[in-house]
Every structure is written in structure tokens, then in C-alpha cells.
Amino acid sequence: MEALINKFRRLIGTNRTEFRRGLSYKINWNARGICIEGARGTGKSTIMLQYIQTHLPLDQTLYTSLDDLYFRKNNLVEVAERFYGLGGRHLFLDEVHKYDDWQTAVKNIYDFLPDMKLVISGSSILALQQSRVDLSRRLLNYHLPELSLREYISLKHSVELPIYNFDDILSSHGEIALDLQKIIISPLKSLNDYFNYGAYPFFIEGESDYFMRINQLINVIIDYDLPEAKAIEVATLAKLKKLLYVISTSVPFTPNITKLAEQVDTSRIRLLEMLHILEQAQLINNLRSASHGTSLMNKPEKIYLHNTSLIAALAEGKPDTGNVRETFFLSQVQNSGAIITYPKVGDFMVNGKYLMEIGGKNKSGKQIQGHDHAYIVADDLEHGFGNKIPLWLFGFLY
Structure with a gap:
């Protein structure tokens, strides 16, 4: 857990907030469950990190990517429970599709940690689209397109x-x-x-x-x-x-x-x-x-x-x-x-x-x-x- 928190703190220190995608103003960040989908390279990770930087207390927040080798040996639900026990209330999971049976893990975190706000994202649009039926009752889905000319x-x-x-x-x-x-x-x-x-x-x-x-x-x-x-x-x-x-x-x-x-x-x-x-x-x-x-x-x-x-x-x-x-x-x-x-x-x-x-x-x-x-x-x-x-x-x- 300490390793994940340290990686998150290092990452948040390098993220820029001068420019924000239009979608970031449309997301209902107060919802208990949010899914941000979009093609690779469009800036989904940046949107999540920017919101954390500008709106959330760092001691109650954890951002992690599920392609991290840490999750080869550690169970995602158990990590969420430990973080919750430490006072964590905002969990951001990037590249969520990289975790085996991630849909079940997300459902369990949502159902059994009712005070935890959960934001997930991933680059495999097909994987996220296939999960919509199972998770539609729990997650608000948002799509991040490529940059507009204005952006x-x-x-x-x-x-x-x-x-x-x-x-x-x-x-x-x-x-x-x-x-x-x-x-x-x-x-x-x-x-x-x-x-x-x-x-x-x-x-x-x-x-x-x-x-x-x-x-x-x-x-x-x-x-x-x-x-x-x-x-x-x-x-x-x-x-x-x-x-x-x-x-x-x-x-x-x-x-x-x-x-x-x-x-x-x-x-x-x-x-x-x-x-x-x-x-x-x-x-x-x-x-x-x-x-x-x-x-x-x-x-x-x-x-x-x-x-x-x-x-x-x-x-x-x-x-x-x-x-x-x-x-x-x-x-x-x-x-x-x-x-x-x-x-x-x-x-x-x-x-x-x-x-x-x-x-x-x-x-x-x-x-x-x-x-x-x-x-x-x-x-x-x-x-x-x-x-x-x-x-x-x-x-x-x-």
C-alpha cells in the first residue's frame, strides 16, 4: 500500500493543470461511481489527476494504474479495503481492464465500501463497452473524444x-x-x-x-x-x-x-x-x-x-x-x-x-x-x- 501511495504522490507532483479538457467540466464528480472511456492518448489519466489536484484531499485519495506489477501479487479489493481503513474515500483506477475479472472487483468495491467514491478508466474501449450492462446501475459513463480544434x-x-x-x-x-x-x-x-x-x-x-x-x-x-x-x-x-x-x-x-x-x-x-x-x-x-x-x-x-x-x-x-x-x-x-x-x-x-x-x-x-x-x-x-x-x-x- 505504501508503495502505491508513494507512486501516486510522485505522479501528482508532475501533472499540469493549466489546460483542462471540456469533458472535465461535464462530469458529475459527486457521483459514487464514474467510468471515463475513450481512445488511447486522449488524456483520460490527466483528467483524473487534474481533478484530484484541484478538488480532493490527498490523504483521502489514491490514484493507481492496474497495469502496475504490484497487482500481479496483490488483490484489488483487499487494497481498496486497506485504503478505506486508512481513511481513504476517493479511489481512482486507471487501465482498469488490465486487472483480471476487473468487473467483479469494481462491483465488490462499489457494493461493500459505500462511502468510497470510485472513478475508473481504461484505454481498451471494447473491454469497457462490454462491461456497460453489468456496471450500468453503478457507474455513470462518460466518453472522452480526441481534441477538438478549440481544445x-x-x-x-x-x-x-x-x-x-x-x-x-x-x-x-x-x-x-x-x-x-x-x-x-x-x-x-x-x-x-x-x-x-x-x-x-x-x-x-x-x-x-x-x-x-x-x-x-x-x-x-x-x-x-x-x-x-x-x-x-x-x-x-x-x-x-x-x-x-x-x-x-x-x-x-x-x-x-x-x-x-x-x-x-x-x-x-x-x-x-x-x-x-x-x-x-x-x-x-x-x-x-x-x-x-x-x-x-x-x-x-x-x-x-x-x-x-x-x-x-x-x-x-x-x-x-x-x-x-x-x-x-x-x-x-x-x-x-x-x-x-x-x-x-x-x-x-x-x-x-x-x-x-x-x-x-x-x-x-x-x-x-x-x-x-x-x-x-x-x-x-x-x-x-x-x-x-x-x-x-x-x-x-x-
Whole structure:
């Protein structure tokens, strides 16, 4: 126990609190049980440590990661009980999925130590998703997405920036752009920087090895996280990586599943399973029409990587501009909580109402003429007019 406490105290002393993710303000930290899920590298550990630093008494708090070798020989429930006996009332468990039968341990801690507030987190989204049914009565679940453009600029330049909702951007984008440009010198430069380096907070440690870190992150997810959560053959792991590369270099397209399966050297049914697995792991987004639903065997209308940094890292300098633009819009709007589906015309339908066409500053509205609530979202544009809105503004939704 003393070893865990000493590691925690050393760690808390090195954590920074100047920048905080938007999610940290939305979490009900007074709840007895909290689960924070999200892709690797998004900052879940940092959120927990920042809250401890700014809100909790250290002598009643313990943060530990369950991939610590300490838990090879020590029982988690017994550790929690000993900590409780020492006056501990706030227990933070990171990488929780690394502990065997962690769901049972978490349930026991929650049920038998009613005065203990418990926060858990993990990098294997699949493992945490599978536990939701068992733990839903006990834990409030929160999802931490990749950085938004707003968060990227705030972290990089140490500035406070407001959050706007989707409807406000549609109705007042001219005024919002003017307000933001009082703080942001060059929104288009920031957007282009974000396309390459913006999705993960570790860009702050240096852009020179950012892509290497992303490739390592992808390898860990595919080689370790996925096999821990699902029975996957070794040969399939290499095909998953090949599939990611194919998607990263493609133009936005309605995929021919049979042809795509040939490119990856697999069957049609197996390819659909692979797309489902990669979506669960939050490496891709499968866009579907509202009428077809999300069944595993329903082919997606379009396939995108989960964020633009993944494209930049995998496409090796050959990303398609249209793909980058659409991926940015999809990730920012979807991460804000909106529901996006594939429409009959245009690129995206948002919340079943707003039809969005994505393109460059000269993009016309020919494809969406005659539709109510139709908008053009344009890159390379600082200020919009009418129903033509700058792409960069949709990076301020969370």
C-alpha cells in the first residue's frame, strides 16, 4: 500500500493543470461511481489527476494504474479495503481492464465500501463497452473524444476559447467568426496545423515524433487491445492495418465491399466484421443512412478514419483533401453529441434535419438546391455568408 501511495504522490507532483479538457467540466464528480472511456492518448489519466489536484484531499485519495506489477501479487479489493481503513474515500483506477475479472472487483468495491467514491478508466474501449450492462446501475459513463480544434488551439497557445452549439453556428456564424478572430490570429493556419497534429494531446511533447506515436498507438490497439477483448486471428491483425491504410489514402467514397475485401485479401463477410471492430475501437467511423441502421451486416455508405491525425500519419503525405475535410467535419460534429447520417444528396445529414455539403471556398450549392436547412461548409474560408459557413468554425462545438 505504501508503495502505491508513494507512486501516486510522485505522479501528482508532475501533472499540469493549466489546460483542462471540456469533458472535465461535464462530469458529475459527486457521483459514487464514474467510468471515463475513450481512445488511447486522449488524456483520460490527466483528467483524473487534474481533478484530484484541484478538488480532493490527498490523504483521502489514491490514484493507481492496474497495469502496475504490484497487482500481479496483490488483490484489488483487499487494497481498496486497506485504503478505506486508512481513511481513504476517493479511489481512482486507471487501465482498469488490465486487472483480471476487473468487473467483479469494481462491483465488490462499489457494493461493500459505500462511502468510497470510485472513478475508473481504461484505454481498451471494447473491454469497457462490454462491461456497460453489468456496471450500468453503478457507474455513470462518460466518453472522452480526441481534441477538438478549440481544445488544440487552447492547449497550444494557452488561450481560453468559448464553446458554441451547432444551431448557433448555423444561425450566427458571421458574428462568431468575428468574435473568435479577436483571439485567434489565423484560424485557417490553425485548422491546417490541426489536420496534421491536432487530435491527440501528446502533440505538445513535440511534433517531430507525433506520427511515430500515432503509429505506435494504432499498433497497441490492434495488436493488444483488440485480441484482449475479442478472439481475433493473428493474420486478421495485419489485414486490419492494411484496411486502415487503404481508407487513409482514399477519396470520400461509397465503398464497394467486394472490391475492398479483395484489396485486403479477405471475404466480404469478414470485411464487414473488420469494419465493425475498427469502429468499436474508434479508429474509423462508418457512416450509414438513417434507414439502414447499424447492424454489423449492413454495409456503411462511407468509411472514414476517426480523425485527421490518423489520416496524416497513415497516408504518408498522400491524403485526399476532400477526405480530410469530411473527416474533420464528421469527427468534430459527432464528438459534440450530434447524430450524423448519410443523406440521399449532399455529404452529411445532422440530427435528421440539417443537410451539409463539404468542400473548398468555391464550392457551389448546386447539389443541395431546393432543400430546406441546407448549408455549404467551406474550407479555405475565414468568413462565411448566408448558408456558406467556414469549416473551421465546426471545431468549436466541444
